[in-house]
Amino acid sequence: MTTSIIPGIHLTNVYHILIDTYGELHNDPDFDPLGGLIGTILSQHTSDINSGRAYRQLVDTYPTWEEVRDAPTYKVADAIRSGGLANIKSIRIQDVLHTLMEKQQEQGGDKSLGDYLSDELDKLSSEDGWKYLQQLPGVGPKTAACVMLFNLGRNIMPIDTHVWRTSKRLGLIGPSVNANQAHTVFAKIAPPAWVYMLHVGLIRHGRQICHAQKPKCNQCPLYRECAYTGSVNPQETGIS
Ligand code: SF4
Incomplete structure (x- = not known):
């Protein structure tokens, strides 16, 4: 098990911008x-x-x-x-x-x-x-990850549709990584203590700004990070 992961600069920037935007969110597992x-x-x-x-x-x-x-x-x-x-x-x-x-x-x-x-x-x-x-x-992998994270406080990242979409656009995972593979990628790149905040922050970001259709890139606090990975362009985001 990897317990000491040093995150890259890009992931670090995304993590801190998510906290600045959505607040620092804490897990409260019930151990059931x-x-x-x-x-x-x-x-x-x-x-x-x-x-x-x-x-x-x-x-x-x-x-x-x-x-x-x-x-x-x-x-x-x-x-x-x-x-x-x-x-x-x-x-x-x-x-x-x-x-x-x-x-x-x-x-x-x-x-x-x-x-x-x-x-x-x-x-x-x-x-x-x-x-x-x-x-x-x-x-399946998502249900198992939800139980590990939310009920046991064990830092396995559940990959739902919002986490998967926003992670790909932000370049946190590769463009051809599927949702099941993304669990494993996050286990390698994200410090365990960051997993809950990343998960909840990316879901909020996907629901509020980075929609599947017509993401609000012109209002996005992560625009610079997206531009850095080359995701922001009219063809991919629907910006007109
Ligand atoms: S810039 Fe656009 S595509 Fe990139 S994360 Fe923000 S809303 Fe999503």
């Missing part, structure tokens, strides 16, 4: 990776409001993850209906819970599923924990 994983599955393809409501309904109906695992799937789907794609997400959630149960049974353990996952991840480096989560059914 299983709750975070279920919540992240529920958040797929819906708003935070809807997924938050679905999560609360699920834990109100079934106070333990073991009860969610053992409930009839259609009843789990009913409990999370407000989060959308309930029939798919209920199967996915129960698959994850059954897989964790089987992993623990192979080791002869009898902890709660939440404690089991926490303890397994505690044994691993951030990168290995990220890979471990991806072995669970239906868990």
Whole structure:
């Protein structure tokens, strides 16, 4: 695991401009990776409001993850209906819970599923924990990175559409690097302590200024950094 990364000048400039623009943002992990994983599955393809409501309904109906695992799937789907794609997400959630149960049974353990996952991840480096989560059914690199960062405070960069687009335009990752590869690139170039701020700052920047269509380059605090990497030109940005 790389723990002492010296960032390049360009990344350093981007990092400080993001802080100046959006404020210095701090992570507040709850150290509940299983709750975070279920919540992240529920958040797929819906708003935070809807997924938050679905999560609360699920834990109100079934106070333990073991009860969610053992409930009839259609009843789990009913409990999370407000989060959308309930029939798919209920199967996915129960698959994850059954897989964790089987992993623990192979080791002869009898902890709660939440404690089991926490303890397994505690044994691993951030990168290995990220890979471990991806072995669970239906868990991809972004979902695994969200759990590592937001629930455990482990500095793996989740790459969503905003982070990926803005990182490419700013030249933080190469033009042909895909979203899955970008996780690995950031692990090499970004100091761990910067990951949360970079992630949240780039999302805000993508939502507010660097839109997919017609980015507001003429209002962009990162314009100089973008010009430095050659991204700012009429063809690529739609500036007229
Ligand atoms: S200059 Fe334009 S393309 Fe570059 S980061 Fe800013 S808004 Fe995005």
